[in-house]
Amino acid sequence: MAKVRNILFIMCDQLRRDYLSCYGLPTLPTPHIDALAAQGTRFTHAYVQGPVCGPSRMSTYTGRYVSSHGATWNFVPLSIQIPTLGDYMRSAGLRTAVIGKTHVLPDLAGLQRLGLIAAEGLGQRLAEGGFDPFARHDGIITDSKALHDQPVYNHYLLQNGYKGINPWHEFANSALDESGHLQSGWSMRNAHLPARVQESHSETAWCTGQALEFIQAQGEEPWCLHLSYIKPHWPYIAPAPYHQRFGAHDVKAPVRTAHERTDTHPVYKAFRNHVESQSFAQQNVRERVIPTYMGLVQQIDDHMGRLMAGLKAQGRLQDTLIVFTSDHGDLLGDHWLGEKEMFYEASAGVPLIIVDPSLSHQVGVCDALVETIDLIPTFIEALGQPAQQQWLEGQSLVPFLQKTIPGKEAVFSELDYAFYPAAKELQVPVNDARATMVRTQRWKLVDYQGFEPQLFDLQEDPDELTDLGQSPEHVNLRADLKDLIHQWRSKLRIRTSMSDTQAEQLAARRNAMKDIVIGQW
């Protein structure tokens, strides 16, 4: 069989696991993604380590839980000390580039303390989280300099005739309404309008084109490409024809009950008060936004077809490991919530498909509990490189591709909600807004610092509609699940300046020391 030489690591942003036809949504055909699943392995129980872009991605890019990388929210810098995907891939000889979004924020204070400058050489790579920024675009370009991004996509739009101060906002994120008035994609009421950008110039098309160019330019030189689509993340606005591919009749019923609106769990209640939750609580909002969300997903699927055709034409299907996943889901009104911060399956669960061309047979579907921190170890094993256990807290998924084996006893995900209105409403200090999810085969418990936990029985209540967090008959179960969290936290990898092998050698040396003699009479 062929040997894996390249990694094509595709990530969507805010793509729900159940919004792909291969994951069971018949009204949203995604034939190209389904074809990947048919060739490889589709994971039904993959979880992100934080249901928010930044922390989730930093976990995926470092192979460490959020508590172990510390970038707990979107605008918290990533410590430059932690090796990233780029370190592991480059040491295996692969050029490692990013197209699209990473959400990595440079740790300028850390760089400065070490005499490094973010703008150049090693400093730039560290500031980019270890990626070569081939065509980075984090998906939102503001007019403000304070949050400014590398405006490479804006340059592209300008070159293609979209004239403006901020062409991303004025074209990709704006529409003309029926009366010819300019409307902003930031307002969800405009979700049914077509973006002013031509489909072939949209973010999804641009990212795909950049990827094909990168792969072609690499020729026979091995590469790891993080193709990181910005969509279907908000702003919910799609270019024609994807803005009208779906209609209100295609929208799935929300997963929610009237009873949930009376649930007084303080954090859940405060998140229900968020503006996006209030909006998605209205069925007319869902019926306008979700068809566009579905259109954005189908657009990605079409570009998957284009990408795979390009890979095939360049002869790269035989030696490229393909991974397709997302950084978290989107609640879209489920449980009376918008966005993704809480740990419901629609937010903490993600699609994950892996195609390994070196395997003559793949299991097809894997129901084991796995995590996105498992991806770096997977890449390392697929490339035939020695396993790394110094910083990495995940485990390779390669064995799961080949046979049905038990997964993890439990998976974990974390949230730092200090930066949300919920924290303000609850008057939670900035260091105390922490929540941790543990999910076993049957149970999901969310442990909140300072508040009662939430508990769901995923066997009897797969839609997570009944919170058993206060139920008297589950006292012991909750204690056991909390204990799983405690055990997990106590086993995080802290001794990161030394590998296990080095530690074993040091222990052997210490026990055989000849020139330092302790305690002998």
Add this chain to the structure above:
Amino acid sequence: MAKVRNILFIMCDQLRRDYLSCYGLPTLPTPHIDALAAQGTRFTHAYVQGPVCGPSRMSTYTGRYVSSHGATWNFVPLSIQIPTLGDYMRSAGLRTAVIGKTHVLPDLAGLQRLGLIAAEGLGQRLAEGGFDPFARHDGIITDSKALHDQPVYNHYLLQNGYKGINPWHEFANSALDESGHLQSGWSMRNAHLPARVQESHSETAWCTGQALEFIQAQGEEPWCLHLSYIKPHWPYIAPAPYHQRFGAHDVKAPVRTAHERTDTHPVYKAFRNHVESQSFAQQNVRERVIPTYMGLVQQIDDHMGRLMAGLKAQGRLQDTLIVFTSDHGDLLGDHWLGEKEMFYEASAGVPLIIVDPSLSHQVGVCDALVETIDLIPTFIEALGQPAQQQWLEGQSLVPFLQKTIPGKEAVFSELDYAFYPAAKELQVPVNDARATMVRTQRWKLVDYQGFEPQLFDLQEDPDELTDLGQSPEHVNLRADLKDLIHQWRSKLRIRTSMSDTQAEQLAARRNAMKDIVIGQW
């Protein structure tokens, strides 16, 4: 009153809290240290964050618990990313130097990844844990290049006529016996013999002389000096006349019972099997070693007198905060143990004396539970600098100097025993040899990964002779104490790339964002 401009941070190595006359050992007069205690505040319940040199010191030097700095044992490198005492002091304008021991091991891989070289400039300072190595000497100089140290003390000995390949070993750590034969200080049976080095050239005298030179050379330039004595740490060998200041009749009875020898707690039992424990179990060993240990302590006390006289002569008593402490204690046969790894009061508890010349009145004695990670915040406050909460996990002790206030509810200390024979005997893998102590006013629980805990009632059993770790009537208490550990671990500072103020500003900005509009209809 005077203002604190300098910090004299004195640390002894392996000095038991109860081996000073001011802490209650009448047979060991330490008048100069007692005088410091009389001028300032003596803490009766100060704890190190790990009862082993390296991890304890890295906690003191970074202000972080061991789980938060990761240098879990002596030869585990300190991550260069973590700011140290040197960063905090230099930003306050103080030259920060070390004389004597730090046990910092350079994180060469981390330096190399960042393109830094340990031998020069910033790289050297990072490799030294943030100190300017004015006269570093880690206390043991081996012949082996592999563990080689900065041999500055060896140069000093050579210059003073002690000719040899390794003068430290051949003179400071060797003696001539009654028959004129050379004997090694590594063998405790030689503890009663005088070291071949003259007292004025011994490590304690040399460190003190270096300190006086440093302070004089600084003149009016502010400084933070970490004067880090190597003694009374083993090898247990003292220069004349300190080798015979004390005799067997001065030796305190060991704190141990026959019953403890039948205690089957696996980790405690395995540590009792260590060679140093077997040695110190013998009363004749104690009677030969402990008088020398006491002599080494009294030698330090005499040099404290010399140091304070020098400070006074240079006019520095008025503007120098003086701190006297140790990195851990020494079990010296208590509980049938040698060394210090387990968490008994004689090992995890340390002497701590603080003299703040800017206060007109100090409380004198403080019984509050405090930790050595509290020292950096103390120095910062004493210097009148703004409090830092980004990386620091301790709290300033300055308020405790001025009035009697409640201390911490609990203090914590950690051990990674992967590198000890005990781990080998118990076949514990290198990542699972972790123990955590929590100590409240009344209770001390030691939580072992994979083993039952130890529990001591310090009110009813201050000598910690009865392990209640299995006692049926303490089931709930043990659960509560374990819960304190879980809470503590879940609150460690992980978001270190951002200060609390920055986080609060970010939260306010996020909640007022104008150009990124989420979820509005």
